[in-house]
Structures are given as C-alpha cells and as structure tokens.
Amino acid sequence: MNADAKPILEVRDLEKTFGSLVAARDITVSVPAQQTVGVIGANGAGKTTFINMITGHLTPSKGSIRFEDQDITGKPSREITRLGISRSFQVAQIFPTLTVFENMCIAAAIARRKSGMFGSIATPVQSEAATAEAETAIALFQIGRYRDVTANALPQGVRKLLDIGMAVTGSPRLLLLDEPTSGISIEEKFDLMNVVMSALKTRAITVLFVEHDMEIVAQFADRVLAFYDGTVIADGTAHQTLDNPRVQELISGVRLKPAGTHA
Amino acid sequence: MQSRASLFGGLALLIAAAVAAPLLPEWVVSLSTIAFANALVVLGLVVLWRVGLVSFGQALYYCVGAYVVALTGRWIGFTDAIALVLLGGIIAGLVAAGIGFLLARYREIFFAMLSLALSMILYGVLVKTESLGSTDGFSIATPTFLGYAPHGKALGLTLYWLTLAVDAIAALLVGLYFRSVAGALAAPIRDNEIRVEFLGVSVSGIIHTKVVIAGILGGLGGALAAMSIGHVDPAMAYWTTSGGFVFVTVLAGSGYVAAAFIGSLVFEAVRSFAVDVMPQLWQMTLGSVLLLTILFLPEGLGSLVSRFRRRPAVKL
Numbered sequence: 001m002n003a004d005a006k007p008i009l010e011v012r013d014l015e016k017t018f019g020s021l022v023a024a025r026d027i028t029v030s031v032p033a034q035q036t037v038g039v040i041g042a043n044g045a046g047k048t049t050f051i052n053m054i055t056g057h058l059t060p061s062k063g064s065i066r067f068e069d070q071d072i073t074g075k076p077s078r079e080i081t082r083l084g085i086s087r088s089f090q091v092a093q094i095f096p097t098l099t100v101f102e103n104m105c106i107a108a109a110i111a112r113r114k115s116g117m118f119g120s121i122a123t124p125v126q127s128e129a130a131t132a133e134a135e136t137a138i139a140l141f142q143i144g145r146y147r148d149v150t151a152n153a154l155p156q157g158v159r160k161l162l163d164i165g166m167a168v169t170g171s172p173r174l175l176l177l178d179e180p181t182s183g184i185s186i187e188e189k190f191d192l193m194n195v196v197m198s199a200l201k202t203r204a205i206t207v208l209f210v211e212h213d214m215e216i217v218a219q220f221a222d223r224v225l226a227f228y229d230g231t232v233i234a235d236g237t238a239h240q241t242l243d244n245p246r247v248q249e250l251i252s253g254v255r256l257k258p259a260g261t262h263a
Numbered sequence: 264m265q266s267r268a269s270l271f272g273g274l275a276l277l278i279a280a281a282v283a284a285p286l287l288p289e290w291v292v293s294l295s296t297i298a299f300a301n302a303l304v305v306l307g308l309v310v311l312w313r314v315g316l317v318s319f320g321q322a323l324y325y326c327v328g329a330y331v332v333a334l335t336g337r338w339i340g341f342t343d344a345i346a347l348v349l350l351g352g353i354i355a356g357l358v359a360a361g362i363g364f365l366l367a368r369y370r371e372i373f374f375a376m377l378s379l380a381l382s383m384i385l386y387g388v389l390v391k392t393e394s395l396g397s398t399d400g401f402s403i404a405t406p407t408f409l410g411y412a413p414h415g416k417a418l419g420l421t422l423y424w425l426t427l428a429v430d431a432i433a434a435l436l437v438g439l440y441f442r443s444v445a446g447a448l449a450a451p452i453r454d455n456e457i458r459v460e461f462l463g464v465s466v467s468g469i470i471h472t473k474v475v476i477a478g479i480l481g482g483l484g485g486a487l488a489a490m491s492i493g494h495v496d497p498a499m500a501y502w503t504t505s506g507g508f509v510f511v512t513v514l515a516g517s518g519y520v521a522a523a524f525i526g527s528l529v530f531e532a533v534r535s536f537a538v539d540v541m542p543q544l545w546q547m548t549l550g551s552v553l554l555l556t557i558l559f560l561p562e563g564l565g566s567l568v569s570r571f572r573r574r575p576a577v578k579l
Contacts, residue, residue, distance in 0.1 A: 081463035125447035
C-alpha cells in the first residue's frame with residue numbers, strides 16, 4: 001500500500017444507528033486514489049450500510065465522509081453521483097425494455113447533460129459524445145455481441161457488466177460495487193471480475209467492492225476491510241486481513257486449528 | 264433523418280389542414296377546431312403516458328384554461344385571443360407546478376386517482392359558485408385577434424388557424440422535448456427508477472416537469488376550446504371530460520406526436536357520426552371503437568405508421 005498517496009476517500013468515526021440498533025460504528029478508513037479495496041463481512045456486519053452512507057443513500061448519525069477534499073457527509077445521492085462517486089448493485093439495476101446500447105446511451109447522455117435545473121431538458125439525448133462513450137463502454141466491458149439485445153433477455157453475467165458499465169459512463173473517480181459476483185456461477189465469477197477490474201484499471205477508477213467469495217477477494221483486492229458487528233475489525237493487504245485469526249474465526253468461517261491436529 | 268421526415272410530413276399536413284379549411288362546411292371547421300384544441304390535452308397525456316402515468320384529471324387544466332379566458336373577458340373585458348391562450352396555458356401550468364409537488368410522489372393507480380380527485384374538487388367548487396352560473400356556466404366574450412374582430416364564418420376560421428398554429432408550435436416543442444435527456448428518460452423511469460436516481464437524476468423532478476408540461480398543454484387546449492365553443496361550464500372539469508382525453512390517448516397511442524392530433528380528429532369524427540346515425544347508442548359505438556383499437560392496435564393508431572415502417576413505435 002502506498003500510504004503517502006493522497007486519499008480520494010476519507011471516512012472518520014462514521015456511525016449509523018436505527019433507534020437502538022447500531023448498524024455501523026467507529027469506522028475510520030482512508031482510501032488512496034486508484035486502490036482496489038475489498039470489503040468482507042457476514043450478512044448484517046455493516047458493509048452495505050457503509051456503502052449506503054458513502055453514496056448518500058443513508059445519512060450517517062455521526063462522523064464525516066470526505067471525497068477529494070470535499071465534505072459529502074449527508075449529501076443527497078444525486079449530488080454525490082455528480083461529484084464522481086458511482087455505484088453498482090447486488091441485483092443489476094438496468095433498463096429491461098431497452099437494448100444494451102440504449103442502456104449505455106441513456107447513462108452516457110445523463111452524465112453529459114448540462115447542469116442546472118433544466119439541464120436535462122436543454123440537452124438532446126442523442127449526441128456524438130454520448131454515443132461514442134456508449135460504444136467505448138460496451139467494448140471495454142466486452143459485451144459487444146449483446147449490443148442490440150434487449151436487457152431483459154441478457155444472461156446474469158452480462159447484466160452485471162452492463163450495470164457496472166452504466167455506472168462507468170459517468171466517468172466516476174470512485175466506484176462502489178455491491179457484490180459484483182452475486183448470482184454468478186463459480187466458473188464465470190473470475191472471468192467477470194477480470195473483465196470488470198481491467199476495465200476499471202483502464203479508467204483509473206478507485207474501487208470499493210463488497211464480496212463474499214474469499215478467493216475473489218484475495219485475487220482482486222489490493223487491500224481488504226473486514227467488517228464485523230458494524231465496525232472494521234481488520235484492515236490491511238488481502239493476505240494480512242484474510243490471515244487474521246479474528247477474521248478467520250468470525251467471517252471466513254475457517255477456524256484456526258491448533259498446530260499438530262488434523263481434521 | 265427520421266425526425267426530418269416527420270417534420271416535413273407534419274408541415275405538409277399542417278398546410279393542407281390550413282388551406283382546406285375555407286373550402287369546408289362551417290361545422291367541419293368548428294369540429295376540427297375542437298378536435299385540434301383537445302389534441303393539445305391529449306399530447307400532454309402522451310407526455311405522461313410515456314413514463315407510465317395516466318392522469319384521469321387532465322380536465323382540471325382544460326377547465327382552468329377555459330375559465331381563465333372566460334373570466335379575463337368578463338372581469339376586465341380583455342378579449343385578445345392570442346394573449347388569452349398564452350395566459351390560459353401559463354395559469355394552468357402554474358396550477359400544475361403547485362399540484363406537481365404532490366402528484367410527482369405517486370405512481371400508477373394512485374397518480375390516476377389523485378389527479379381525478381383534484382379535478383373533481385375544481386368541478387365541485389365551480390358548481391357551487393352561483394356568481395359564475397353554477398352548472399350552467401356562462402358565455403364568453405367574442406375573441407379578437409390583435410385588433411381584428413371577425414364574426415360568423417370568419418371568426419370560426421380565424422380560431423381554427425390560431426388552433427393550428429398553437430398545435431404546430433406545441434408539437435414542435437414536445438417533439439424536441441422527447442429528444443432531450445429528460446424526455447428520453449420516460450422509458451428508463453418506467454423500467455427502473457432506482458437506476459435513474461443513481462445515474463444522478465431526480466425522478467420526481469422529471470415527473471414534476473412532465474406534469475407541468477401536460478398542465479400547460481391542457482390549459483392551452485381548454486382556452487382554445489372555450490373560445491371555439493363560446494361558453495364555459497363546470498362539466499369541462501368533470502371526470503367524463505378527463506376520461507374522454509384518456510380515451511383519445513389510448514386510441515392515438517404514445518409513439519408519435521402527430522398521433523395525438525390525428526387520434527383527436529378521428530375521435531371527434533366518430534363521435535359526431537355516431538351521434539348522428541345512432542343518437543341513442545353513440546357511446547356504444549365509441550366503446551366498440553376503443554375495444555377494437557385495444558384488441559388490434561394495442562399501441563394505438565400511431566402504431567399503424569411503425570407497422571408500415573417495420574420499426575418500433577417507441578424509441579428510447
């Protein structure tokens with residue numbers, strides 16, 4: 001980890017409570033630009049709450065979030081998207097009645113619309129820039145053979161790629177992926193992640209991804225945050241975090257066996 | 264290319280409609296004026312329809328536009344048709360802008376019923392207002408056109424031409440709107456609001472704008488219709504009036520801007536014909552026409568064009 005690189009995202013003492021339930025607490029994380037961060041943890045450990053606070057979906061109860069030297073704590077998600085943070089979803093969020101190309105075009109057109117209250121009325125949906133970006137994104141995510149297929153007829157993996165591709169057309173600097181490989185077969189997972197990660201590297205995008213598959217995490221993350229009971233219990237390189245005994249006991253489900261015994 | 268073709272097609276139809284008028288019987292001109300005025304309301308419904316919303320209360324704006332014309336003439340004696348039409352559109356747009364804060368939060372049946380309820384409130388208020396003639400309404404002053412004050416057949420023709428001009432401008436602007444990011448977001452919003460929000464767009468903001476656009480168009484239509492009829496009454500806000508507009512929208516389909524105008528003309532023609540031939544059963548005739556449309560042309564009359572062109576009616 002190059003710790004001296006300027007952080008793109010700085011989260012300090014973040015806390016989220018719902019009544020008496022503490023969903024997240026004491027989260028302090030600093031992410032340097034272009035790092036790929038894996039987020040692991042059991043269901044209910046606070047991973048999605050963490051992501052939702054960064055994207056403005058939830059307002060933190062305490063703490064602060066800074067993105068590129070700007071305080072974004074509690075800002076609405078639309079504004080945060082415009083500042084350069086994008087996200088994809090556990091269940092691919094695409095426009096099912098439009099083709100892959102149309103999906104990408106509309107996403108690219110939205111990102112290129114004029115600012116201001118009536119910016120989306122003052123910008124034509126078809127422009128050379130938006131069409132070119134749509135074609136580039138389709139090529140980048142290697143879904144060219146599905147270009148003119150209606151999205152509801154796409155295989156699961158292509159839906160995921162389209163979802164992430166749409167998020168990328170807005171030229172984000174930080175992208176949050178919520179379980180990019182959920183619902184994908186084991187054989188396809190690595191191919192999918194290879195395509196996604198090389199595409200995001202090409203665009204120099206900083207990535208935070210939530211993942212349950214430890215092999216995927218080990219292979220693709222520069223750094224891994226382990227969540228347990230609403231807070232970060234381990235933070236380091238993939239190896240450091242995954243080899244951490246508490247992480248093994250509480251998250252990856254592998255209990256450390258005393259030396260000399262065999263199962 | 265497609266937009267240029269439809270622009271020339273529309274222009275050709277417009278010129279034909281404008282030139283043919285003096286040669287046609289007076290009742291055809293007045294029927295067409297009403298049809299083309301109502302088409303504006305339908306065009307507003309198409310704007311909402313594309314995003315998956317049906318308003319059963321569009322008569323609210325129609326009525327507001329009509330009463331703005333009538334009351335301005337009655338209270339301050341102002342009768343210039345062009346200014347009055349614009350005023351009708353603006354006031355109806357302002358009403359829509361206010362109501363939009365509430366309506367933009369709702370979808371599907373809730374949107375439909377809430378818009379219906381709001382229009383019925385206006386109906387109720389007007390019915391109770393005796394100074395405005397209660398259910399009888401009142402007549403409106405004969406309109407003038409920048410100082411020109413025609414009567415009889417000339418008045419009908421001038422109103423018809425004014426309606427055509429307003430229609431042409433509205434069709435052009437709505438066509439441009441459909442090609443903008445906000446206009447093109449209709450299908451995406453219908454498909455997946457979450458995705459639209461996370462691409463950085465306010466869905467309720469977009470829907471609010473659509474409500475206002477539909478409101479302005481409703482007001483313009485009401486103002487023109489009121490001048491053509493020469494009379495306003497609360498029935499202009501009644502739910503059957505709204506239902507009629509929805510009927511034409513189903514008939515026309517949402518694929519093309521021009522379909523709203525053709526659909527509205529076909530509707531008025533069928534209704535007049537049905538009333539004339541079967542005075543007791545005209546609703547049944549209309550109902551049958553609607554049923555056949557839904558069965559054989561589920562995307563409306565406009566889809567005949569796309570069927571012919573072998574292209575989907577709704578693109579992006």
